[in-house]
Amino acid sequence: MMALDRQTVSLLRAVARPCRDRSAGTIPELAANITSWEGVVASAQQHGVLPMLYTRLAASGALIPASAMDTMRREFERNAFFCLANAAELLEVLKAFQEAEIAAMPFKGVVLGASAYGDVTARNAGDLDLLIFHRDLQRATDILGNRGYALTTKVLKIGTPEAEHYFEYHFERHSDGMVLELRWRLELTQPRFRRVLGMDWVWPRRQSVTLAGVDVPSLDPVRALLVLCMHGSRHTWSRLMWICDVAKLLESEPSLDWASAKREAKRVGLWRCLAVGVLLAQRVAGASVPADVLESFEADGAALRLAGFFEGCVLEDPGRLPDGPLPYNIQILGFWDRASLVLSPVLLRPNARDRAVVKLPKYLDALYYIVRPLRLLLDRSGR
Secondary structure, eight states: OOOOOHHHHHHHHHHHSOTTOOTTOOHHHHHTTOSOHHHHHHHHHHTTOHHHHHHHHHHHTOOOOHHHHHHHHHHHHHHHHHHHHHHHHHHHHHHHHHHTTOOEEEOSHHHHIIIIISSTTSSOOOOEEEEEOGGGHHHHHHHHHHTTOEEOSOOOOTTSGGGTTOOEEEEEETTTTEEEEEESOBOSSSSOOSOOBSHHHHGGGOEEEEETTEEEEEOOHHHHHHHHHHHHHHTTTOSHHHHHHHHHHHHHOTTOOHHHHHHHHHHTTOHHHHHHHHHHHHHHHOOOOOHHHHHHHHTSHHHHHHHHHHHHHTTTSTTOOOOSSSOHHHHTSOHHHHHHHHHOGGGGSOOHHHHHHSOOOGGGGGGHHHHHHHHHHHOTTOO
């Protein structure tokens, strides 16, 4: 992503915060300091917050060049069109799956727009994400094929070492550019530490949300929060939208069962992801979080340090990995999960990335067990 100037950073940070929060100055005042609206629009698109930027600017009465406002309006309407197209396609896919008795849980995307933002067009349009049981994968793939989708992911035989941490199929429909991902596991790190979060985790506690007048399955608030924090942590909180997602969810769930959220986060190894995500939502996007909950997260020194790091670089240097003696994907884990991962032989098993970095002939394949730990020391992602 491009480096942002100070004025753009200040405006985007203000847009991410609630209307009632004027601690960083009013939006009209900040907008008056912008020297390159083209850069602002491009940055907002990269960070997935252009719909928020446009609506906040339009409501603020800020004096903005007509050409810049026209550009933002067109992009806002374009995004709204894709959101509605995604919603329509999602309903059709869910209907086809239901007729085939395939359980499917949509997450993020337009479902999150409807549930947390209160408007499917208020969030940046993305891909369609569906979680299913692995046993239904082939039938779901066939149904999507009949709808014109092409599977673009290399098919690996489940049970082989290469497929051990494989958990999604990527589909594209070339006629209209629709992208859909089927997942049968939700993952934080690779290699994982022997926990599988899939339909067994989310389906029994499912709720529903109304999408275009139709009730569709949705994650319960606790698991929705954990999934958002897992997703943001997995991608090093490199887009402002992911922090806003957490803040919007918290705003839409003022009675969230925090005790249950913290207990479940510890149980499934997502405590630090939850802590970092909530701290960022409170600091960057002004989310309202109970004082005792904040104190419990701030008591985790590693979470506090990571939240401070990502708060400082989400706009200024997005995608940067935190420093430290351990790779990031180990830093984000709690003590016992970290110990389990470090001591697991899976961590040192060579993967495709090791083979891509160092090309060795087949008869020297055993040397990748030496290559891998050396590469992990240099690769801060730890993958």
